Amino acid sequence: xxxxxxxxxxxxxxxxxxxxxxxxxxxxxxxxxxxxxxxxxxxxxxxxxxxxxxxxxxxxxxxxxxxxxxxxxxxxxxxxxxxxxxxxxxxxxxxxxxxxxxxxxxxxxxxxxxxxxxxxxxxxxxxxxxxxxxxxxxxxxxxxxxxxxxxxxxxxxxxxxxxxxxxxxxxxxxxxxxxxxxxxxxxxxxxxxxxxxxxxxxxxxxxxxxxxxxxxxxxxxxxxxxxxxxxxxxxxxxxxxxxxxxxxxxxxxxxxxxxxxxxxxxxxxxxxxxxxxxxxxxxxxxxxxxxxxxxxxxxxxxxxxxxxxxxxxxxxxxxxxxxxxxxxxxxxxxxxxxxxxxxxxxxxxxxxxxxxxxxxxxxxxxxxxxxxxxxxxxxxxxxxxxxxxxxxxxxxxxxxxxxxxxxxxxxxxxxxxxxxxxxxxxx
Ligand code: GLU
Numbered sequence: 001x002x003x004x005x006x007x008x009x010x011x012x013x014x015x016x017x018x019x020x021x022x023x024x025x026x027x028x029x030x031x032x033x034x035x036x037x038x039x040x041x042x043x044x045x046x047x048x049x050x051x052x053x054x055x056x057x058x059x060x061x062x063x064x065x066x067x068x069x070x071x072x073x074x075x076x077x078x079x080x081x082x083x084x085x086x087x088x089x090x091x092x093x094x095x096x097x098x099x100x101x102x103x104x105x106x107x108x109x110x111x112x113x114x115x116x117x118x119x120x121x122x123x124x125x126x127x128x129x130x131x132x133x134x135x136x137x138x139x140x141x142x143x144x145x146x147x148x149x150x151x152x153x154x155x156x157x158x159x160x161x162x163x164x165x166x167x168x169x170x171x172x173x174x175x176x177x178x179x180x181x182x183x184x185x186x187x188x189x190x191x192x193x194x195x196x197x198x199x200x201x202x203x204x205x206x207x208x209x210x211x212x213x214x215x216x217x218x219x220x221x222x223x224x225x226x227x228x229x230x231x232x233x234x235x236x237x238x239x240x241x242x243x244x245x246x247x248x249x250x251x252x253x254x255x256x257x258x259x260x261x262x263x264x265x266x267x268x269x270x271x272x273x274x275x276x277x278x279x280x281x282x283x284x285x286x287x288x289x290x291x292x293x294x295x296x297x298x299x300x301x302x303x304x305x306x307x308x309x310x311x312x313x314x315x316x317x318x319x320x321x322x323x324x325x326x327x328x329x330x331x332x333x334x335x336x337x338x339x340x341x342x343x344x345x346x347x348x349x350x351x352x353x354x355x356x357x358x359x360x361x362x363x364x365x366x367x368x369x370x371x372x373x374x375x376x377x378x379x380x381x382x383x384x385x386x387x388x389x390x391x392x393x394x395x396x397x398x399x400x401x402x403x404x405x406x407x408x409x410x411x412x413x414x415x416x417x418x419x420x421x422x423x424x425x426x427x
Contacts, residue, residue: 016307016308016311016332017093018093018094018097018098018307018308018329019093019094019096019097019100020333021097021329021332021333022096022097022100022101022329023044023100024333025333025405025406025409026040026043026044026100026409026413027040027044028406028409029406029409029410029412029413030043030413032400032402032406032410033410033413033414033417035413035417039417039420042420043074043100043103043413043416043417044100046071046072046073046074046096046099046100047072047073047074047075047080047114048071048072048146049069049070049071049072049092049095049096050069050070050071050142050143050146051067051068051069051092052067052068052069052070052139052142052143053065053066053067053068053142054066054067054068054120054135054138054139054142055138056131056134056135056138057134058131059128059130059131066120066121066122066135067120067121068118068119068120068121068139068142068143069090069092069095069118069119069120070095070116070117070118070143070146070147070152070154071092071095071096071098071099071116071117071118072099072114072115072116072146072152073096073099073100073102073103073114073115073116073117074100074103074114074115074416075113075114075116075151075152076114076416076419076420076423077106077107077112077113077114077415077416077419078106078111078112078113078114079112079113079114079148079149079150079151079152079153080099080102080113080114080115080116080151080152080153081102081106081111081113081114081115081116081152081153081155081357081360081361082098082099082102082115082116082117082118082154082155082157082357083098083102083117083118083154083155083156083157083158083160083186083356084117084118084119084120084154084155084156084157084160084164084168085098085117085118085119085120085157085158085159085160086119086120086122086123086124086132086158086159086160086164087119087121087122087123087158087159088121088122088123089121089306090119090120090121090122091119091121094119094307095117095118095119096117097307097329098117098119098157098328098329099115099116099117100115101115101328101329101349101350102114102115102116102117102357103115103412103416104350104408104409104412104413104416105349105350105351105353105354105357105412106357106361107411107412107413107415107416108350108351108354108389108393108408108411108412108415109354109357109358109361109385109386109389110385110389110415111357111358111361112361113153113357113361114416116152116153116154117157118139118143118154118157120135120139122135122159124159124160132164133167136164136167136168136171137167137168137170137171140167140168140171140172141171141175144171144172144175147172147183148172148180148183149180149182149183149364149367149368153182153183153184153185153360153364154168154183154184154185155184155185155186155356155357155360156186156232158231158306161186161232162186162187162188162193162198163188165184165185165186165187165188165193166187166188166191168183168184169181169183169184169187169191169192172184181367182364182367182368185197185360185361185363185364186198186356186360186363187363192363192366192367193363194359194360194362194363194366194372194373194378195372195373195374195375195378196359196362196375196378196379196382197356197359197360197362197363197378198232198236199236199240200355200356200358200359200360200378200382201232201233201236201326201353201355201356202232202233202234202235202236202237202239202240202326202355203236203240203355203379203382203383204352204353204354204355204356204358204382204386205233205237205240205302205304205324205326205352205353205355206237206240206241206244207355207382207383207386207387207390208324208347208351208352208386208390209225209237209241209246209300209302209322209324209347209352210244210246211387211390212300212322212324212345212347213246213299213300213322215345215394216321216322216345218299218321218322220244220245220246221244221245221246223246223247223299223300224246224247224248224249224298224299224300225238225241225246225247225248225249225298225299225300225301225302226248226249226250226251226293226294226296226298226300226301226302226320227241227248227250227251227252227293227302227304227326228251228252228290228293228294228301228302228303228304228305228309228330229252229253229303229304229305229306229326229327230251230252230253230273230278230279230304231253231304231305233304233326233327233353233356234251234253234302234304234305234326235270235273237302237304237326238251238264238266238269238302239266239270241300241302242263242264242266246300247262247263248263248264248266249261249262249263249264249296249298250264250288250293250296250298251264251269251279251293252279252288252290252293252305253278253279253280253305254278254290254305255278255279255280256278256279256280256281256287256288256290257279257280257287257288257289257290257292257293258279258280258282258285258286258287258288259285259286259287259288259292259293259296260284260285260286264282264284264285265284268282268284269282269284269285291314294309294310294314294318295314295317295318295319296319296320297319298319298320299320299321299322300320300321300322300323300324301318301320301322301323301324302323302324302325302326303323303325303326303327303330303331304326304327304330305327305330306327306330307327307328307329307330308329308330308331308332309327309330310323310330310331310332310335310339311331311332311334311335312332312334312335312338314335315331315334315335315338315339316338316342318339318342318344320344321344321345322344322345322346322347323339323344323345323346323347324347324352325346325347325348325349325352325353326349326352326353327349327353328349328353329349330349331346336403336405340403345404346403346404346405347390347404348404348405348408348409350405350408350409350412351389351390351393351404351408354386354389355382355386358382358385358386359378359382362378362381362382392411393407393408393411394407396408396410396411
């Protein structure tokens, strides 16, 4: 699997504050539900968090010390669950926000998990494979008291992949003295991974993109789309959209953007990306500016890169009628207000990109049972549960007269709160 690991310094970095946004989404949901302020306090704070130093011997022989975090936002409904991100931009507050969104995502999809997230401050593109293996193993060892199939189950996120998950699983298993397949998800197929996991997030994104287009009366076979980010999520999403008949006219990654109004030839583009590591320079399209992709006149926009790329600086210029969030937190709070005013249908991250953690759950279930499903089982269950969640969020949104993000957060917060109330406070 090719993973594009170099991350851009976001143009929006200075105005990004995902934790403040995540907390204000929670505050809004608590207010709408009429819960006491103490419930906000309880859910705004992570349950547990750990910051670790990761000493690394570089291939050159020098020692370098990296920093890593693991945040378990909540585990009232089951083990904490969430990805591990390798990025130079990682901060504890960012990991806290991402962990909170995982709690809502798992509750919304009704999988028996809480939410967690991990991050190591590292640009993986500047380290050798052997160095990345040492970083991963040491990080795993440092956080090992907190993780386990019944405690906290990491998975891939930006900058990590199935190889990272195999190293984590191996390190944890070596410490336990036996193989523990259920400690990570997103593993290689040969090591207890699930069929369909690698493409699950994108599958889910596309299921909901098609549903959202139909919801506002656009026939997908007449629709146009732009995809921001051509990594693990955006790349497969572009392919599935195009297979579904949507004309994908523009895509971008951290190095550049390409546009073809007649529709991009996705197979040719994938061959180019495999050879060059970027969409930039693809001959069968015009090159464009990365920021322009977000503002193109298309029916559907799929932001599938990092947080905050849709923000107060560009929200007013967005022309898409539907936004389906493949990334976590791509739309800032301020941008959300503008988009709602413009009547753009925004399918929020905790719903739109939940296919990944859903199939992570399937992988964990299969590992725990040592019984493996076929690809059709996975696809069918993914489609069923995404559709079910979509219908529930649409119904809640209509009933409460609120945007989909608010409705999704309300459903999730309601479920997590119920678990807290039924368990009671200890002591
Ligand atoms: N990193 C993915 C997410 O943000 C997947 C998490 C998981 O599978 O646990 O949803």
